[in-house]
């Protein structure tokens with residue numbers, strides 16, 4: 001059942017025993033002298049003890065939220081760490097490679113580069129869908145990264161399309177679906193396919209919809225066998241105790257409903273922003289988004305500086321192949337969006353050809 005995983009994983013991991021930290025070996029008793037911790041509590045709450053390897057409350061809450069088993073969930077230091085862990089688990093440096101579908105999130109290629117792993121780029125189509133022949137363009141990649149909704153385009157891919165590529169790759173590579181923005185388009189999640197396909201990994205984060213970018217907490221979702229392999233690679237205590245506590249609270253029923261209300265607000269603001277910017281002179285395209293940002297293509301490269309002069313900082317995408325003259329706007333609160341729309345409207349007037 002897991003023969004593909006066994007074939008693709010770095011061979012030395014298969015036979016390796018994970019590091020047995022004091023916390024993981026555990027024990028029972030009331031005098032704990034097994035981890036060289038200090039007996040003194042210098043803070044309130046106390047942090048003199050090592051945290052749980054995977055904080056139980058956090059994993060329970062995320063499993064309930066994602067409708068999976070706790071054994072199918074791994075918490076990490078942001079989704080970024082999960083990306084690197086997958087590369088370290090499945091790619092032999094200097095030998096194996098990954099495939100990414102460009103333009104997309106930059107960290108897949110950066111993580112691969114830091115591990116001396118080659119990157120095979122397959123362009124998305126002109127409307128940012130998966131290349132129809134993607135399955136035949138993977139070479140012998142160990143991992144295929146698909147970002148859905150995609151950063152920085154905001155474009156989305158249907159679950160059926162993703163399922164088809166997972167099927168087409170079922171004997172060839174692991175498909176990693178990065179769902180950092182899935183809360184803004186929850187109907188598009190592939191997480192429900194995890195019980196059906198052993199070559200699927202879904203990445204999640206608390207950094208976007210949950211409003212906890214400073215916390216550094218993300219999740220890898222997959223079958224238990226793959227998760228256990230990655231547990232051999234991850235640090236012995238990856239989740240700091242206060243992070244585990246705050247994240248578990250954010251994933252309580254109250255935390256989730258707060259997040260859902262905020263997502264509804266941001267989705268409305270994204271629609272309003274799209275409608276008001278579409279009409280402006282000098283705006284060539286406002287691309288549909290499934291995330292909390294909107295990609296806009298302008299008629300020239302002057303807009304980024306015009307916004308900067310007014311104190312508005314956005315992400316310039318114009319150096320990214322196929323994204324010439326594009327800026328990516330994160331959706332802020334209603335005051336921020338009002339000011340942004342005002343400045344864009346004024347800029348459109350100033351830059352418009354004078355008659």
Ligand SMILES: *Cc1c(COP(=O)(O)O)cnc(C)c1O
Nearest residue numbers: 078079080105151180205207218
């Ligand atoms: C923001 C982002 C991440 C990183 O998430 P962290 O949990 O903050 O590390 C991963 N993937 C995509 C597509 C992102 O946009």
